Amino acid sequence: MRLAVLGVNHKTACLSLREQVALNTEASHRLVRTLVDCAQVSEAVALSTCNRTEIYLAGTELPLRTVAKDCLCSSTGVCRTDLDDSVYYYENIDAVEHVFSVAGSLDSMVLGEAQILAQLKEAYSVAQEAGTTGPMLNRLLRRSFEVGKRVRSETKISEASLSIASVSVDLARNVFGDLADRPVLVIGAGEMAELVVTHLKGHGVNRILVSNRTYERAVALAEKFGGEAVRFQEEQEESARGQKQIGSHPHNLALAQHLSLADIVISSTGSPDPIIGRSLLEGVMRRRKNRPIFLIDIAVPRDIDPEVNRVSNAYLYDIDDLQEVVASNLGEREREAIRAREIIAEEVGSFEEWARSLTVLPTLVAFREWASAIKDEELTKYLGRMPDLSEEDREKVQALAHSIINKILHPPTMAVKEKAAADEGHLYAEALRTLFQLNGAGRSQGGAAEKDRASSGFGSEDKTNSNSRS
Amino acid sequence: MQEIEQTLFGLVTFVYLVVVVLYVLGLAYRRADLERFGFLTLTAGFALHTVALIILWISTGWPPLADLHQSMVFLSWSIVLIYLIVDRVYRIPASALIMIPVAFFTVGMGQVLYEGDRALPEELDSGWLVVHVGVSLLAYAAFALAFATAFFYVVQEDLLKRRYRQVRQLVLTLAGALGLGTGLYVGYLIADPTLFEDAAGNRVYAYSGADVTVILVGAAIGLAAALAVGWIAARGASRPSFANRLPALNLLDNLSSKSVVAGLALLAVGILTGAIGAHQQWGAFWRWEPKETWALAAWLFYAGYVALREFANWRGRNTAVLAIAGLFIVFFAFLGVNLFLPGRHDFN
Numbered sequence: 001m002r003l004a005v006l007g008v009n010h011k012t013a014c015l016s017l018r019e020q021v022a023l024n025t026e027a028s029h030r031l032v033r034t035l036v037d038c039a040q041v042s043e044a045v046a047l048s049t050c051n052r053t054e055i056y057l058a059g060t061e062l063p064l065r066t067v068a069k070d071c072l073c074s075s076t077g078v079c080r081t082d083l084d085d086s087v088y089y090y091e092n093i094d095a096v097e098h099v100f101s102v103a104g105s106l107d108s109m110v111l112g113e114a115q116i117l118a119q120l121k122e123a124y125s126v127a128q129e130a131g132t133t134g135p136m137l138n139r140l141l142r143r144s145f146e147v148g149k150r151v152r153s154e155t156k157i158s159e160a161s162l163s164i165a166s167v168s169v170d171l172a173r174n175v176f177g178d179l180a181d182r183p184v185l186v187i188g189a190g191e192m193a194e195l196v197v198t199h200l201k202g203h204g205v206n207r208i209l210v211s212n213r214t215y216e217r218a219v220a221l222a223e224k225f226g227g228e229a230v231r232f233q234e235e236q237e238e239s240a241r242g243q244k245q246i247g248s249h250p251h252n253l254a255l256a257q258h259l260s261l262a263d264i265v266i267s268s269t270g271s272p273d274p275i276i277g278r279s280l281l282e283g284v285m286r287r288r289k290n291r292p293i294f295l296i297d298i299a300v301p302r303d304i305d306p307e308v309n310r311v312s313n314a315y316l317y318d319i320d321d322l323q324e325v326v327a328s329n330l331g332e333r334e335r336e337a338i339r340a341r342e343i344i345a346e347e348v349g350s351f352e353e354w355a356r357s358l359t360v361l362p363t364l365v366a367f368r369e370w371a372s373a374i375k376d377e378e379l380t381k382y383l384g385r386m387p388d389l390s391e392e393d394r395e396k397v398q399a400l401a402h403s404i405i406n407k408i409l410h411p412p413t414m415a416v417k418e419k420a421a422a423d424e425g426h427l428y429a430e431a432l433r434t435l436f437q438l439n440g441a442g443r444s445q446g447g448a449a450e451k452d453r454a455s456s457g458f459g460s461e462d463k464t465n466s467n468s469r470s
Numbered sequence: 471m472q473e474i475e476q477t478l479f480g481l482v483t484f485v486y487l488v489v490v491v492l493y494v495l496g497l498a499y500r501r502a503d504l505e506r507f508g509f510l511t512l513t514a515g516f517a518l519h520t521v522a523l524i525i526l527w528i529s530t531g532w533p534p535l536a537d538l539h540q541s542m543v544f545l546s547w548s549i550v551l552i553y554l555i556v557d558r559v560y561r562i563p564a565s566a567l568i569m570i571p572v573a574f575f576t577v578g579m580g581q582v583l584y585e586g587d588r589a590l591p592e593e594l595d596s597g598w599l600v601v602h603v604g605v606s607l608l609a610y611a612a613f614a615l616a617f618a619t620a621f622f623y624v625v626q627e628d629l630l631k632r633r634y635r636q637v638r639q640l641v642l643t644l645a646g647a648l649g650l651g652t653g654l655y656v657g658y659l660i661a662d663p664t665l666f667e668d669a670a671g672n673r674v675y676a677y678s679g680a681d682v683t684v685i686l687v688g689a690a691i692g693l694a695a696a697l698a699v700g701w702i703a704a705r706g707a708s709r710p711s712f713a714n715r716l717p718a719l720n721l722l723d724n725l726s727s728k729s730v731v732a733g734l735a736l737l738a739v740g741i742l743t744g745a746i747g748a749h750q751q752w753g754a755f756w757r758w759e760p761k762e763t764w765a766l767a768a769w770l771f772y773a774g775y776v777a778l779r780e781f782a783n784w785r786g787r788n789t790a791v792l793a794i795a796g797l798f799i800v801f802f803a804f805l806g807v808n809l810f811l812p813g814r815h816d817f818n
Contacts, residue, residue, distance in 0.1 A: 160711050170714055174630055177718030290785040292719060313786045315630050324633065325710045332711050 002061070003136060005095040006068040006087060007047075007054030010109050013086035020078040023048035025126055031055070031075045032132040038067045043134040045141060047102075047123040049116065051109050056099060058136035065089045096140065096351050100344045103144035104151035105158075111333045112157035117148040139354065147347045154343060157336040160329030165195040167325045168296050168317070169203055172264050175294045175315055180204030185262035187211045187232075187255075188269030189221050192298045196266050197225050209258055213269065230258055256280060260287040265295045267303040278307040281314055296322070360420040363429040364413055366438045371409055375401050475529065478522035479543055479581055485515030486550075486574035493566050497703055497712075509557070512570065516550050519577070523547055535603040542580030544604070545804075546573040548611035556615065560721060567703070568618035575652060579659075598747030606740030606765070612733030613772070613793075613800045619726040620793035622716055627787055629713040638704040644794075645700030646693055651801070653692020657685035723786055726793050727779060734772045741765055764803035771796055 008021060023031060028046040035044035035057065043058035055072065057064050069087065073080050090098050101107045105116050124141045127133050133141070152158055161167045169179070176182055184205050186193055189212065197208060208227025212218035218229040233254050255275070259265065269275060276295070285293070290313050297304040297318040309316040317325075379401055383394060416428045433439055489512045496504030523543065526534045534540040553569040621644060628640050661681035677685075717725075744762075745755040756762060775792045778784040784792075 167710075170710070171630065173718060174626065174713050174716070175719050177721045286783075289783040292786065309631060312788070321633060328710050332709065 002059055002064075003092050003095045003140065004057045004059065004062060004064040004068065005054060005090045005098050006057070006065060006072070007052055008083070008086045008088070009052035009054070009107065012088055017078070017082055017086055018051070018053065021048075021053040021072060021076045021083070022050075023053060023076070027075065028123065028126050029130045031071060032127050032130050034071050034075060035068070036132045038071070040064060040067055043137040044132045045123055045127040045137055047120060049119045052102070052107075054102070056095070056137060056140065058134060058140075062091055063089070064091075093348060093352055097344065097348050099140060099144050100147045100347055101341075103148035104340050104344055105148070106151075106337055106340055106344070110162060111330070111337055112152075112159075114152070114158060117145065117152075120148070121145060140351070143347060143351055147344060150343050150347075151340045155336040155339045157333050157340055159336075160332040162326055162329055162333070163195075164192060164298070164319070164322045164326065165199040167322050167329070168196045168266075169199045171296075171315070171317060171322075171325070172200070172294050173203070175292055176263060178204070179264075181206065182263040183207040183209065183261055184227075184264045184266065185209045185211065185230075185258050186221070186225065186227070187265065187267040187275070187303065188213075188271075188299065189217070190268040190298065193266050193268040194225070196296060196298070200264065201226075205264075209262060211255070211258060213271075230254070252280065256284050256287070259284040259293070263291070263293060265293065267295065267297050268299045269303050271299070271303055272301060274303060274305040276304040276308060278305055278311060281308050281311050285311055285314060298322075356425050357417070357420045359426060360416050360429040363432055363438065364416060367413070367432055367436060368409060370436060370438055371405050375405050475522045475525045476581075478518055478525070479577065482515055482519045482522060483574065483578045483581055485511060485518065486546075486570055486577065489515060489566070489570050490574060493570065494699055494703055497567065508566065512550070512566070513554070516547075516554060519543075519547050519550065533600055533604065535600060535607070539580045541603060541607055542576050545607045545610060546576035546580065548608050549573040549576065549614050552611050552615050553618075556725070560717065560725065568621050569614065571648070572614050572618070579655070598743045598750060602740055602744035602747050605736050605743065609733045609736035609740055610800050610804055612729045612736060613768075613797055616726045616729035616733060616793045617797035619717075619722045619729065620790035623719060623722040623726060623790040624787065624794070626713060626716045626719055626722060627790075629708075629710070629716070630719070638701075638708060641704040642697060642700045645696040645703070649692040649694070649696020650689055651692070651798075652696070653689040654685060655688075656692065657688020660684050660688065719786065723790070726790060727776075730772050730775055730793060730796075734769065734776060737765065737769050737772070741769060761803065764799070768796065768799045768803045771799055 008018060010018070013021075023046055028048055031046045032044040035041050035046075035055065040059045040061045041057055041064065042060060045056040047054045047056070053072075055068050057068060068089075069080065069083060072078070073083060098107070103117060103120055105111065105113050108116055120141070124133070127137070161170050172179055172182075179200060180203070182205055184197065184200055184207065186197060186208060197205075201208075208222070208225050209230045210218050210222040210225055210227045211230050211232045212221060213232055215229065215231055218232070221227075222229040231254050233252055252275075259276070259281070265276075267276065281293075292313045292315065295304055295308065295314065295316045297316065300319060302318055304316055304318070306316065306318065308314055379398060383389070383397065389397070412432065416432060419425045419428045489508050492504050492508035492511060495501070496508060523534050526540065526543075530536065534544050549569055550573045553566060553573070557566070624644075625640060661677070661684040664676050716722075741762075744765075748757070749755045771792075775789060775796065778792070779789055
């Protein structure tokens with residue numbers, strides 16, 4: 001029994017190719033059926049996510065690269081030469097390691113993301129429905145689910161926040177702790193601001209003030225956020241607004257008013273000049289009686305003068321600062337990935353052990369068949385020479401012969417089973433075949449040697465990877 | 471009996487040291503399991519500490535507040551108790567890093583100062599004075615908590631404001647100050663300068679050249695050890711993910727100011743009961759003894775903290791710095807006065 005993985009992912013293939021080879025449930029059902037119809041393939045599972053399409057195969061003969069590629073091309077209509085440049089292919093132990101890395105989200109675009117495990121389970125159940133899984137892939141995939149769980153529970157790979165929005169929430173929590181009932185002020189609009197607001201709402205924020213240069217726009221946005229619209233400037237200021245400078249004027253009374261109410265401020269206006277300066281905020285802090293305020297400036301060019309961060313109890317993060325935290329958190333996850341790889345190596349080791357214990361079984365079966373053939377032969381011969389024996393005595397003689405055979409077979413059988421997991425395990429099976437001439441002799445052991453040789457290569461040699469591991 | 475409880479106190483000192491090491495390693499290598507183990511060890515140490523105090527109480531037949539040694543083991547017990555409560559309620563494992571070294575230091579010094587079990591000095595045989603000593607010690611424990619939370623406030627704020635970069639300097643500065651103080655004090659205890667009365671009848675200490683050398687060496691060793699520990703701790707601390715594991719600024723600020731208010735109230739009771747007791751025993755409420763003066767100074771300092779917070783809107787870093795500075799005054803009021811400025815409070 002041999003294992004192979006063939007696929008493309010976000011590292012090897014561009015989006016347009018990944019789109020072409022993407023499989024929906026029906027398509028992957030059809031693909032795995034087509035695959036097991038091929039002579040060399042006995043089991044197949046197909047995984048398709050937005051970042052990867054992969055086929056897991058167990059077969060009688062390696063390599064399975066061509067057959068997998070052919071089936072993938074014919075079922076998705078992708079051009080073979082396109083696929084050739086981007087495809088990776090692993091066998092046996094490398095295949096196991098790859099599947100475990102995928103399950104542990106080490107191969108994902110976002111290290112430690114949670115979705116891949118569910119997607120893998122989905123792919124497995126589709127294949128089970130199609131009836132294309134067998135002992136090898138059942139074991140491989142079930143173990144990979146365990147690996148995924150272990151990696152997430154034993155390491156902190158999914159812990160550190162990796163998006164601007166979730167980092168903003170982390171920081172706000174570092175200042176305020178519980179965010180429920182913290183008033184939030186959103187100045188301007190934008191997708192990023194919206195994301196941050198959504199995250200904040202997930203942490204119990206329920207009072208959202210929305211301010212915009214035009215009040216009508218603020219009303220529209222407030223509806224979207226589920227907040228209340230407030231005026232950016234006093235009405236007379238607004239009507240007197242000659243130029244954009246008024247925004248940065250320290251006496252924007254309405255803005256100062258909102259700032260003294262809100263604990264968290266998200267600013268993303270299109271203003272070319274800062275709208276919140278140091279002196280404005282110092283006035284605000286006096287009105288706030290120095291209660292802390294957390295300001296997120298996601299506008300480019302910036303809305304808030306960086307000097308604001310020097311004001312006591314005011315905490316300002318601009319887009320670069322947030323980006324830096326994301327980078328540091330990514331490093332955090334990468335450090336955890338080192339521990340995750342240790343878990344994977346351990347699991348690959350025990351899978352290999354299991355696979356190896358499979359390899360000696362045909363030899364042991366042949367060994368037993370050989371012995372009982374001799375027993376039967378001799379019993380027929382000698383019982384034929386003793387016609388006077390009663391039925392009872394015949395049975396006793398048969399039992400005696402059976403018992404002797406069993407006692408003799410027991411130690412070598414146990415020894416071979418025990419050694420099977422070790423590196424040189426297959427040598428014991430080979431020795432057994434040589435010593436007892438199990439190759440080809442006798443009735444039913446014909447295929448045993450061949451099967452052994454085919455599977456004893458598991459995990460040891462012939463690495464025919466087309467792509468270096470990434 | 472004496473030997474049992476002294477052995478137990480020695481063991482408790484050692485257990486607290488182990489706890490400190492576990493927490494520092496847990497912090498530096500971001501291992502939650504080490505912290506959990508540290509907490510279990512701490513709980514076991516605290517149970518032992520309680521048992522030892524009860525034995526001491528039974529064997530002397532008096533609350534364990536009779537002399538400096540007993541006060542210190544009682545004070546450290548209060549500190550650990552407060553820490554355990556605060557950690558249960560607010561989940562601040564990091565504050566163990568400050569509270570437990572203080573507790574370790576206090577119980578350890580109590581061991582060094584042990585001169586045999588003493589029955590209550592006759593002049594202390596007054597209910598007022600027992601309350602005075604116990605309540606004053608609880609006030610000091612509350613100030614220790616205010617210090618610990620203020621310390622982490624400053625660390626957390628530096629992480630947030632200075633973008634995770636300059637925490638090392640801060641941690642090293644504070645650890646260095648603590649180490650230097652501890653080293654000076656241990657050096658002083660080892661040097662043990664002689665006490666004599668000068669011509670005017672004042673009792674003063676005489677320091678020999680060897681004494682000064684010992685004190686300076688102690689200071690150097692304390693400083694070096696604290697810097698080493700601080701370096702390891704700062705290494706684990708200079709990241710955003712560490713800020714996420716520290717309590718929020720708001721919580722630290724609140725807790726610190728609440729501890730100050732509690733300490734202020736307790737110390738007021740302590741000073742008043744002391745005055746009443748003194749009136750009964752010696753006929754005078756207040757005699758401007760060094761200990762009295764310093765305790766009053768500490769009280770006024772913390773009263774200033776509360777006033778600035780209430781009336782001048784001081785918040786956050788400013789008040790945190792005050793709470794940190796305050797503990798040095800308390801430290802001197804509690805120990806320094808006894809050791810450097812002898813007076814009626816010689817026993818504790």
